[in-house]
Amino acid sequence: xxxxxxxxxxxxxxxxxxxxxxxxxxxxxxxxxxxxxxxxxxxxxxxxxxxxxxxxxxxxxxxxxxxxxxxxxxxxxxxxxxxxxxxxxxxxxxxxxxxxxxxxxxxxxxxxxxxxxxxxxxxxxxxxxxxxxxxxxxxxxxxxxxxxxxxxxxxxxxxxxxxxxxxxxxxxxxxxxxxxxxxxxxxxxxxxxxxxxxxxxxxxxxxxxxxxxxxxxxxxxxxxxxxxxxxxxxxxxxxxxxxxxxxxxxxxxxxxxxxxxxxxxxxxxxxxxxxxxxxxxxxxxxxxxxxxxxxxxxxxxxxxxxxxxxxxxxxxxxxxxxxxxxxxxxxxxxxxxxxxxxxxxxxxxxxxxxxxxxxxxxxxxxxxxxxxxxxxxxxxxxxxxxxxxxxxxxxxxxxxxxxxxxxxxxxxxxxxxxxxxxxxxxxxxxxxxxxxxxxxxxxxxxxxxxxxxxxxxxxxxxxxxxxxxxxxxxxxxxxxxxxxxxx
Amino acid sequence: xxxxxxxxxxxxxxxxxxxxxxxxxxxxxxxxxxxxxxxxxxxxxxxxxxxxxxxxxxxxxxxxxxxxxxxxxxxxxxxxxxxxxxxxxxxxx
Numbered sequence: 175x176x177x178x179x180x181x182x183x184x185x186x187x188x189x190x191x192x193x194x195x196x197x198x199x200x201x202x203x204x205x206x207x208x209x210x211x212x213x214x215x216x217x218x219x220x221x222x223x224x225x226x227x228x229x230x231x232x233x234x235x236x237x238x239x240x241x242x243x244x245x246x247x248x249x250x251x252x253x254x255x256x257x258x259x260x261x262x263x264x265x266x267x268x269x270x271x272x273x274x275x276x277x278x279x280x281x282x283x284x285x286x287x288x289x290x291x292x293x294x295x296x297x298x299x300x301x302x303x304x305x306x307x308x309x310x311x312x313x314x315x316x317x318x319x320x321x322x323x324x325x326x327x328x329x330x331x332x333x334x335x336x337x338x339x340x341x342x343x344x345x346x347x348x349x350x351x352x353x354x355x356x357x358x359x360x361x362x363x364x365x366x367x368x369x370x371x372x373x374x375x376x377x378x379x380x381x382x383x384x385x386x387x388x389x390x391x392x393x394x395x396x397x398x399x400x401x402x403x404x405x406x407x408x409x410x411x412x413x414x415x416x417x418x419x420x421x422x423x424x425x426x427x428x429x430x431x432x433x434x435x436x437x438x439x440x441x442x443x444x445x446x447x448x449x450x451x452x453x454x455x456x457x458x459x460x461x462x463x464x465x466x467x468x469x470x471x472x473x474x475x476x477x478x479x480x481x482x483x484x485x486x487x488x489x490x491x492x493x494x495x496x497x498x499x500x501x502x503x504x505x506x507x508x509x510x511x512x513x514x515x516x517x518x519x520x521x522x523x524x525x526x527x528x529x530x531x532x533x534x535x536x537x538x539x540x541x542x543x544x545x546x547x548x549x550x551x552x553x554x555x556x557x558x559x560x561x562x563x564x565x566x567x568x569x570x571x572x573x574x575x576x577x578x579x580x581x582x583x584x585x586x587x588x589x590x591x592x593x594x595x596x597x598x599x600x601x602x603x604x605x606x607x608x609x610x611x612x613x614x615x616x617x618x619x620x621x622x623x624x625x626x627x628x629x630x631x632x633x634x635x636x637x638x639x640x641x642x643x644x645x646x647x648x649x650x651x652x653x654x655x656x657x658x659x660x661x
Numbered sequence: 662x663x664x665x666x667x668x669x670x671x672x673x674x675x676x677x678x679x680x681x682x683x684x685x686x687x688x689x690x691x692x693x694x695x696x697x698x699x700x701x702x703x704x705x706x707x708x709x710x711x712x713x714x715x716x717x718x719x720x721x722x723x724x725x726x727x728x729x730x731x732x733x734x735x736x737x738x739x740x741x742x743x744x745x746x747x748x749x750x751x752x753x754x
Contacts, residue, residue, distance in 0.1 A: 277735045370715050384714050413721040414714075482698040493675060500676070502748055507741035514753045519678035531677060535668070535687055536694060538675040552701050554711030559704070561715060593690055594697060610715025635716065 175210065176203040179340040180658055183249045183397040186343060190237065190248050197233035197248030201226050201292045204250040208295070208341045211661055214322055216314040217336035218295040219255045222262050226250070226292040233290045245404055245424075247290035252345040254333045255296035256303055256379040257388070259283050266379045267311035268301045270499050270506045270525030280377020281412065282346060282388055282405045289404050294342055297332030301527045302496065303353055303381045305329050306599045309590055310529045317586070318360060319659040320625055324583040327357030330391070334361040337391050339661055344401055345391040350381050351484050352578075352603025354389045355615040359578035359628025362617050362657065364398045364645070365391050369635045370610035371416040373402075374409035382491035383414075385484075385607040394655050395616065395646040399423035402638065418636060426639050427646040432466030434644060435571040440473045442576035442602050450621035451577045458575060458618055458629045461651045470571055474563040479556050480605040481597055486540050486553035487608075493537030499525065532593060561609040568634040573644050576602050578615040578628035602630055611635050616645045617654035626654075663691055 178186060178195055189195050195203075205223060212218060233248035253259060256266045258276035260283075265271045279287070286293060300310035308316045308331025316331045318324040319339040326335040330347030334357035337345050347354040349367035358365020366389045373388045380386060390401035403424055408417040438459060443452070459469055501507035501521030508524055511517035526534070540549035567574060579599055589596045606613040611632055618629035629648065633641035649655050668687050672679045679687070733746055742749040 274739055277731055277739070410721075410723065414716070414718060416716070476704075479701055479704065482701050485694065486698060486701075497676075501741060502750055503736075504739035505741070511751050514751050515676075516678075517751050518676040522676055523678040526677075531679075531683070532687065532690060534675050534677065535671055536691060539663070539667070539671045539691070539695075542671060542674060549698065551711050552706060554713065555706035555709040556701055556704060557715075558709050558712035559706070561712060594694060597694075608715065 175207050175340060179203055179207055179343070182394045183246060183343050183392065183400065186249055187243070190233070191243070193237065197230035197237070197292070198227060200248060201230040201250055201294065204294055204342060211339055211341065214317060214661065215319060215335050215339050215341065216316050217297055217332040217339065217341060218252070219265055219267060219298050219313060219332070220263055221295040222259060222293050225259070226294045229287065229290055229292040236290070244289040245400055246344070249291060249344055250294045250342050251286060251291050252295050252297045252333055252336050252342040253283065253293055254299055254330050254345070254347050256299060256348060257282060257346065258377040259293060259296070262296065264296070264379065265313070266302045267299045267313055268526065268530070269312045272506060274504050278377065281374035281409045283377060285405050291404070297330070297336055297345060299332055300329035301530050302379065302492070303329040303348055303350060304492070304529050304533055306352070306356055306596050307589065308332065308357070309586065310527055312527055315586060318583050319661045320362060321583070323585055324625065325360065325586055327360030327583060329353040331357050333391050334358055334363060334365060337361070337363050337393060338659055340658065343393070344397060346388055346405070347391055348378055348386055348388050349607065350385045350488060351607050352600045354391065355578050355603045355613055355628070355630060356599065358391060358615040360583040360626065362626030362659065363391055363393055364395055364614065364616055364655070365389070366398050366402065366614040367606060367612060368402060368406065368638060369416070369612045371414050372406050372612070372636070372638070374407070374412040374415045376409055376411035380495040382488040383495065384491060385488060395642060395649050396424055396427060398614070399427060399642045421639050423638055423642050427643055429643050431644060431647050434467040434573070435470060436462050436467045437470050437472035437567055437571035437574045439477070439574055439576040440471050441477045442580070447577055447580040448582065448621065451580060451582070451627050454619035454627040454629070455577055458648065461648055465647055465651060472567045472571060472574060474567065474605070476556065476559045476563050477605055480560055480608060481601060483553045483556045483560065483608060484600070484604045485536065485597060486549050487557065489533045489537030490540045490550050491537070493534045493541065496530070496534055529593070557608050560605055564605070564609045564611060572633070572640055574632040576630050578602060578630040582621045582625035582627060606632055612638050612641050614641055614645050616649055618652070619654055663695065664688060
């Protein structure tokens with residue numbers, strides 16, 4: 175592996191500007207690295223070399239002419255394979271979309287291409303982003319670069335693993351209940367979910383529309399801040415995108431955090447949290463104290479209902495969103511169906527995997543006549559109470575901290591037979607999606623077997639500046655983010 | 662508790678053909694998940710307004726002008742079956 179691949183985007187940009195390496199060479203180095211380790215990691219569903227090299231060439235032309243480079247120009251990036259890129263497959267890791275070729279670009283894709291970011295491939299995920307381990311992919315099982323017997327987390331497991339294995343410098347994931355932060359934590363990198371509506375969802379295959387949000391993966395906070403800057407903003411094609419100016423996050427990281435009020439979430443400490451994770455949390459608290467922040471214990475009494483609320487709302491929305499996969503307009507269609515109804519039911523039975531079917535069933539049940547009030551309406555009411563918990567907390571404090579997950583990455587296959595056990599890994603992350611607030615996972619240490627631990631930081635809606643600032647200060651006061659898996 | 666009849670009814674609504682084995686599995690798994698979700702009933706929410714979205718959402722208006730994003734041909738390229746520029750499907754009955 176070329177040493178430059180271990181560097182952050184900020185360092186790679188310097189190398190490009192100093193002409194130590196060309197953008198084409200950097201992009202090719204990433205593809206060489208992929209060739210070297212991809213058979214072990216299995217992070218990618220497909221490589222998009224043609225568009226990557228074409229973009230890198232444009233960057234080199236700009237450098238040769240001495241023109242100013244847009245933010246992140248020439249820095250290799252992977253897209254989660256539920257975001258559209260013209261001319262390449264977008265599968266959502268589902269058999270039902272195996273042969274679908276994107277006729278359009280997602281808005282995030284347009285923004286990346288505009289900034290001349292070479293897109294090197296489409297990363298594996300749990301089918302339709304439903305899962306916490308990436309084992310629900312119809313195509314392959316991505317491995318954790320720190321231990322190939324363990325999962326990378328999910329659902330954006332491919333996006334996290336490729337950055338952790340230095341196959342890519344950056345990637346995008348989508349987070350509906352923790353699908354960026356959890357794999358960020360399991361793979362020892364930075365993963366960030368923005369405020370709901372900060373990033374356009376146009377061209378992202380919908381899972382649960384009131385919860386989904388696209389966000390960055392990177393090796394350090396500054397890189398993640400830059401990437402969010404590039405992809406954020408209002409979009410006429412997504413009426414839920416926020417019409418609020420995008421701040422220059424990456425230039426606002428270094429503020430002093432003396433007096434910052436840090437709340438430790440009481441319900442996510444102590445019992446149920448692995449011992450090594452508790453130690454890492456204590457170190458985080460000590461770090462913030464030493465930086466002059468005030469530590470407060472904050473209770474969020476309704477947090478314990480968040481998994482139940484989430485799996486009703488998310489499955490209900492998913493059952494509606496996934497109705498479009500019916501074998502008519504695109505994707506897989508069953509062979510020799512006798513009539514239209516049989517075509518629908520067999521296409522969907524053969525095209526969807528077990529977890530997707532389970533969630534469609536659960537969501538359809540929750541929305542069905544006679545059960546709507548008991549499940550869906552009840553969940554929406556509790557969602558309001560969970561959000562009110564956060565609103566109240568943020569009146570007193572600036573940011574909240576907790577472990578991203580009570581445990582580190584688990585063994586492949588250890589939770590696939592028990593859906594509920596898998597759902598419970600999302601306990602710390604889900605509430606941020608319900609409340610629409612931004613959250614990040616930052617490398618915060620390693621357990622006794624060398625697996626990464628993540629610190630989750632949460633901020634109020636549109637509190638990205640505060641979130642990145644507090645993350646950066648924690649990151650720079652420690653050296654966990656500089657450690658790279660030995661694969 | 663949901664039984665096999667419920668599972669069959671929901672599967673029909675969701676347009677999913679399930680094998681007997683899958684039906685049995687879903688009865689078991691859905692019951693265990695729903696049992697967990699019944700914990701929500703501990704909380705009295707009679708005075709709480711349901712929340713659809715976490716952010717304030719208002720209607721977004723634009724001029725009613727025609728924009729051609731895709732050609733018919735481009736979209737039909739992804740169709741499982743097409744005929745004379747239309748999607749082709751099996752007969753209804």
